[in-house]
Amino acid sequence: MAIEVNLEKYGHRKKGFLGFSWTSFFFGFFVPLIRGDFKWFLIFISPYLVIVILTLFSLTTRTYNEDIVTVFAIFSLILRLLTSLVFPFIYNSFYTKDLLKRGYLPPEDDDYSNAILKGNRYLEYTNKDLLDKEKMERYRLIIEQYEKERKNNNITLIIFFGSLIFIIVFFIFMASY
Template sequence: MAIEVNLEKYGHKKKGFLGFSWTAFFFNFLVPIFRADFKWFLVFIFPFIFVSLGTSLDLDFDNNFIAFIFIFPVFVSKFVFPFIYNKFYTKGLIKEGYLPPKDDDYSNAILKGTGYLEYTDEDLLDKEKMERYKVIIEEYENERKKDMHTIIIVLVLIGVLIAFFYFMTSYS
């Protein structure tokens, strides 16, 4: 699961996310639509439009090179974007001026500990706050390790299923 952080700008609140996006993995280009992130919606949907264009041109997909050229972008959209989308989405919100509330130690610790925001002098001088931040960041890193194991298991299972179906169709 992605880690949620609270962000706000002039009283308008939004959620930022860190880590692998399971929703982007399963729902792909629908995620940016629900977050009103139209730039990333176009990035996510472009490979599908590209493949649709290729199929409408009646290209010879028996040629492995042509098939690769048209299928690879969908592979990227499906298996690479979920790793990077939350990072770019949250950085985009921060660039727009959304910041975590001052009293939200969790969001501040995560965003500062992962390099999204800089530590202030006030933070660095407050030993208690830095100790709380350290504990929160350690929990965050442990959660990331668990997520990485889950991601690897899911991708291996998908690979096994693809190999299984490939061999089943090639022997029939």
């Protein structure tokens, strides 16, 4: 589960996320589309568009070759696996960093969002923060809790992907008989 942080700009609120994106793992390019993040939508969908264009091109040429279509099918499968395994690990971080670059900041009174973003070096601590010992102690406790949640999330990821690999290997083994 990704960690949510609150961000706002001129009263307009958005959620930022940190950690593995289960939604982009399961729903792929629909996540940036729904979030209105068109740059990442194009990045997510571009491998599919390239595959479709190449496949359509190979089908419409007069020198139709089944081997070329097979290569494109294998290439598209590999590309789909790579995108579904790589993008969920990086998307939330890039999305949140992009919101911060566009001027979205956590509300001043939201210690949780401030602590998470500053503790993970998305934002810098201000001199006011550093001088306020009570606030720094609250931030430290929040960051410790965040680290515990992140460890639990990592264990969940390891179990999920380990089980998935086991199932795939099991079916490959059974299919070989």
